[in-house]
Amino acid sequence: MDIESNQSDRIARLEAIQKALDLAEHICNRGYFVSSNELAEIMDLQASVLDVKGVRRDATEVLSC
Numbered sequence: 917m918d919i920e921s922n923q924s925d926r927i928a929r930l931e932a933i934q935k936a937l938d939l940a941e942h943i944c945n946r947g948y949f950v951s952s953n954e955l956a957e958i959m960d961l962q963a964s965v966l967d968v969k970g971v972r973r974d975a976t977e978v979l980s981c
Contacts (some may be wrong), residue, residue: 932960936959940958
């Protein structure tokens with residue numbers, strides 16, 4: 917894999933992360949509640965990896981900002 921391709925992939929991943937974070941911030945600023953499953957979907961993560969303040973949350977628990 918060449919350096920330019922690797923850099924382009926990295927930039928694309930960072931842009932996707934930024935877009936997901938912007939969406940999460942928008943949801944938070946509007947005062948919406950989302951479940952950890954929904955947040956995981958937005959962030960493209962497994963729900964089991966989400967934790968808040970060091971406490972792993974149930975996949976159906978509602979999170980707030």
